[in-house]
Amino acid sequence: MNSHIRFDADEGALHLLDQRLLPEAEADVVCRTPDDVIDALKTMVVRGAPAIGVTAAFGCALAVRCAVARGGDAARRRLEADLERLAAARPTAVNLRWAVERMRGVWRAAEAGEDLPLAELQALFDREATAIQREDEALCRRMGRHGAELLRDGDCVLTHCNAGALATAGYGTALGVIRAAVEQGKRIRVIADETRPFLQGARLTAWELAQDGIPVTVACDNACAHLMSRGMIQAVVVGADRIAANGDTANKIGTMGVAILARHFQVPFYVAAPLSTIDAATPDGAGIPIEERPAGEVTRMGGRRITPEDVPVYNFAFDVTPAGLISGIITEAGVLRAPYGDAIAAARRGAEGGGALS
Numbered sequence: 001m002n003s004h005i006r007f008d009a010d011e012g013a014l015h016l017l018d019q020r021l022l023p024e025a026e027a028d029v030v031c032r033t034p035d036d037v038i039d040a041l042k043t044m045v046v047r048g049a050p051a052i053g054v055t056a057a058f059g060c061a062l063a064v065r066c067a068v069a070r071g072g073d074a075a076r077r078r079l080e081a082d083l084e085r086l087a088a089a090r091p092t093a094v095n096l097r098w099a100v101e102r103m104r105g106v107w108r109a110a111e112a113g114e115d116l117p118l119a120e121l122q123a124l125f126d127r128e129a130t131a132i133q134r135e136d137e138a139l140c141r142r143m144g145r146h147g148a149e150l151l152r153d154g155d156c157v158l159t160h161c162n163a164g165a166l167a168t169a170g171y172g173t174a175l176g177v178i179r180a181a182v183e184q185g186k187r188i189r190v191i192a193d194e195t196r197p198f199l200q201g202a203r204l205t206a207w208e209l210a211q212d213g214i215p216v217t218v219a220c221d222n223a224c225a226h227l228m229s230r231g232m233i234q235a236v237v238v239g240a241d242r243i244a245a246n247g248d249t250a251n252k253i254g255t256m257g258v259a260i261l262a263r264h265f266q267v268p269f270y271v272a273a274p275l276s277t278i279d280a281a282t283p284d285g286a287g288i289p290i291e292e293r294p295a296g297e298v299t300r301m302g303g304r305r306i307t308p309e310d311v312p313v314y315n316f317a318f319d320v321t322p323a324g325l326i327s328g329i330i331t332e333a334g335v336l337r338a339p340y341g342d343a344i345a346a347a348r349r350g351a352e353g354g355g356a357l358s
C-alpha cells in the first residue's frame with residue numbers, strides 16, 4: 001500500500017489519506033499550501049516518522065509553488081520561512097527536519113552562487129520529493145528482509161503503535177519486518193497494542209494487517225505483562241521516531257514499558273527504523289524533545305468526555321526506551337547490535353560510502 005501519500009504535480013496538490021477516520025472511513029485530505037501540510041501533520045492526518053518526512057518533502061514542493069504564485073522580491077525569503085515552519089511542525093520525529101534539510105540541500109546545490117528561478121526550483125523539488133518517497137519504500141523492503149531473519153515460523157509478534165505502510169511511504173518498518181517474514185513463508189501472528197490515546201494499534205495496525213490477511217489480535221495496552229507471562233509473545237518489533245547516537249530510542253508513549261516487560265520475561269525487543277531516523281547530533285535520549293499533545297485526545301473518546309471536566313491530564317506523545325533494553329536495531333543496512341554507539345557510527349559511515357552491514 002503506497003497510495004496514502006499521493007502527489008499530483010499537474011494539480012499542484014498533495015492527497016493524504018486521513019488516518020483519523022480509519023478504519024471506519026477512507027477519505028483524503030487535499031493539501032495545496034505549506035500551511036495545509038503543517039495542519040495535516042499537527043492534527044495527525046498523517047503520522048509516523050518516515051511518512052512525516054515524505055509529507056514534509058512534498059510540503060516543500062508546494063511551498064515553492066506558492067512562492068512562484070506570489071512572486072516579487074520577498075518570494076525567496078517567504079519560501080525559506082515556509083520551509084522552516086514545515087521543519088518545526090512536530091518536534092520529536094527527526095525525519096521531518098531531515099527531509100526539509102535534504103530539500104534545502106537541493107536548493108543550495110542548484111544555485112551554486114547564483115539565484116535560481118523559482119520556477120526551475122519547482123521542478124527540482126518535485127523530483128527530489130518523489131525520490132524520497134520511492135527511496136523510503138525501497139529501504140523499508142530491505143529493512144524488512146533483514147528483520148525477517150530474526151523471526152521464526154510460528155512466532156507471535158507484539159507491536160506498539162503503527163509502524164506500517166501508513167507510517168512510511170509504503171510497506172512499513174516494524175510491519176515491514178512482519179510482512180517480509182510472511183513473504184518468506186513463515187506463519188506469523190501479531191498482537192497489536194491498542195496504543196492509547198490515539199489508538200494507532202487498534203485502528204491502523206489492525207486495519208493494515210487485516211487488509212493483508214495477516215492474523216492480528218488487538219489487546220489493551222495494560223494486557224502486555226499478562227500476555228508475556230503466559231508465553232503468548234515470542235518477539236516485540238516496534239518503530240521509532242528518533243534514535244539518539246547511543247541507541248536510546250523515542251517511540252510512541254508506552255513503548256518503554258513494553259521494553260521493560262520484554263526484558264523481564266526474556267522476550268527479544270527490536271526496533272525497526274531507517275538510518276534517517278538516527279539523530280547523530282543527539283548523544284542520548286535525554287536530549288530528545290518529547291511532544292505534548294492536546295488534552296482532548298485523552299479526555300474524550302468518540303466525541304464523549306471520559307474524564308471529569310476539572311481534572312488535568314498528561315498527554316506525552318512519546319517516551320524514550322534506553323538502548324540497554326533493545327535487542328537489535330533493524331535498519332536498511334542490517335541489524336545493529338550493542339554497543340549501539342559504535343554500531344550506529346559504522347552504519348552511518350557505510351551509508352555515506354555506499355556500503356552496507358552484513
